[in-house]
Amino acid sequence: MGMATGLKAIETRYKGYRMWSRAEARFAVLFDALELRWEFEQEGFDLGDAGRYLPDFWLPDLEIWVEIKGKYPPIEERRKLLALAQTSGQEVFLFDRPDFQSPEMDLTAPVGRDFYG
Numbered sequence: 297m298g299m300a301t302g303l304k305a306i307e308t309r310y311k312g313y314r315m316w317s318r319a320e321a322r323f324a325v326l327f328d329a330l331e332l333r334w335e336f337e338q339e340g341f342d343l344g345d346a347g348r349y350l351p352d353f354w355l356p357d358l359e360i361w362v363e364i365k366g367k368y369p370p371i372e373e374r375r376k377l378l379a380l381a382q383t384s385g386q387e388v389f390l391f392d393r394p395d396f397q398s399p400e401m402d403l404t405a406p407v408g409r410d411f412y413g
Contacts, residue, residue, distance in 0.1 A: 337351070
């Protein structure tokens with residue numbers, strides 16, 4: 297996270313997990329508030345030509361992968377998520393974080409998200 301925006305991710309600990317960014321920890325808190333079981337960095341995948349990938353969250357009750365990225369993840373990351381959906385046979389949801397620095401940011405707008413699968 298942070299590559300596309302130039303911001304450095306801040307490592308955060310939550311429930312004994314070392315998460316690579318506060319955004320990941322915030323989603324873990326959200327999943328807890330929604331009473332959704334979650335597993336952090338549960339399983340890595342060999343995606344062939346797309347490389348190896350370790351998705352952020354597995355939500356076993358929904359049987360979906362959730363990936364948290366910074367604003368505007370590069371196309372290579374998006375290709376990996378498509379490959380993850382194809383390889384795992386499970387849906388993958390990408391959430392990016394809103395740009396809180398932007399003066400035109402609409403705080404009432406939903407968080408950006410994409411769906412693969």
